Amino acid sequence: GAVVSQHPSRVICKSGTSVKIECRSLDFQATTMFWYRQFPKQSLMLMATSNEGSKATYEQGVEKDKFLINHASLTLSTLTVTSAHPEDSSFYICSAGMRIAKNIQYFGAGTRLSVL
Amino acid sequence: TQLLEQSPQFLSIQEGENLTVYCNSSSVFSSLQWYRQEPGEGPVLLVTVVTGGEVKKLKRLTFQFGDARKDSSLHITAAQTGDTGLYLCAGGFQKLVFGTGTRLLVSP
Secondary structure, eight states, X not given: OOOEEXXXXXXXXXXXXXXXXXXXXXXXXXXXXXEEEEOTTSOEEEEEEEETTSOOEEOTTOOTTTEEEEXXXXXXXXXXXOSOOGGGOEEEEEEEEOSSOTTOEEEOOOEEEEEO | OOOOEEEOSEEEEETTOXXXXXEEOSSOOSOEEEEEEOTTSOOEXXXXXXXXXXXXXXXXXXXXXXXXXXXXXXXXXXXXXXXXXXXXXXXOSSSOEEOOOXXXXXXX
């Protein structure tokens, strides 16, 4: 099956610093990648959709300057949390979709971000 | 805005019991998916249902898509402790809308 690798799995950083999270599709080309945020004991909330080579589309209420998304290739998307604050602490999950099966997404294992 | 409401929100049962989780919406979906997520991990796809009225079985799990393609259910027979997790339904084409989630705890 399709594999999506997300790194790092856990990161602890100081308030004010920036953190980059990588999402890679290992054995397929991901035309679209998605970034989600999940609060404890809650469902997934879509933050943004990124297509290779174009700007990401952010969901309402998500600050694009705070959460920078880059989808430079068909196998890699990155999410950078800039000037992180404790309220940005959360579980971030990426997923990748293929052109031929647009209703199916393959998920990474998630990144637990803790901002001190 | 498409919304998917799941019920119950939380279910605690003993091993061997049966259970059903519901996923309901006022919107029509071209397909619905069910995922299971364990703590600290990403969701894992269990099944995709596409046709109204469709029933799919995956060992002890039975998935049903409503005739009108607005709702779905997941039935687990003889639950095991390994079934513990967060069950999520999701619908949509390319951009998925996730359900509110059902947290299942199966005790020995």
